[in-house]
Amino acid sequence: MADFLQRLDTSKLVLVGTGLSFAVSAFEAPKYNLPIFLFGIYAQENPDGVQSLQTFTYLLSASVIYDIIWMYNYDQHWFFKLLTILLLVLKFPTILTFMSSLQQRGSGVGFRGSDLSGATVWAMPGGFTSGGRDGYQTVDESADAQTPKPLGTTIQVPSSQPHAPGAYQTV
Incomplete structure (x- = not known):
């Protein structure tokens, strides 16, 4: 599984997520996905942005829960519901790939135990x-x-x- 995650390209995952969220943003769909993925493009391209990568990973993880709540509360056209579900499914490998990328950079997802006094x-x-x-x-x-x-x-x-x-x- 870790080998599969390392072969995935984070920039392509974020670009596909941005494209899907842009495609459904004009219709009855969650409006928060596009800004999150646009921030993901910035976070992925920033070479010194470990904190940005962590923030993007947290936001994307939280948006999975919001997507499930949103789909339960709103009724969509079948085509846009399919695109929203594809976007939800795409978020899982994106989150796992970014978590793997953070571990490779020496920083995981979390608060380093109880040490909150970092840099x-x-x-x-x-x-x-x-x-x-x-x-x-x-x-x-x-x-x-x-x-x-x-x-x-x-x-x-x-x-x-x-x-x-x-x-x-x-x-």
């Missing part, structure tokens, strides 16, 4: 992260270790003009 997507403003940025002093760094001063700060400049001790001059 941060954002940084605190003002450089309050451990790496520092743009010349800002980090929390871990002492004030003496900071070499460049950000623009617009005040520094003590010796001058020949008389002034009060400890006075600052803007640069």
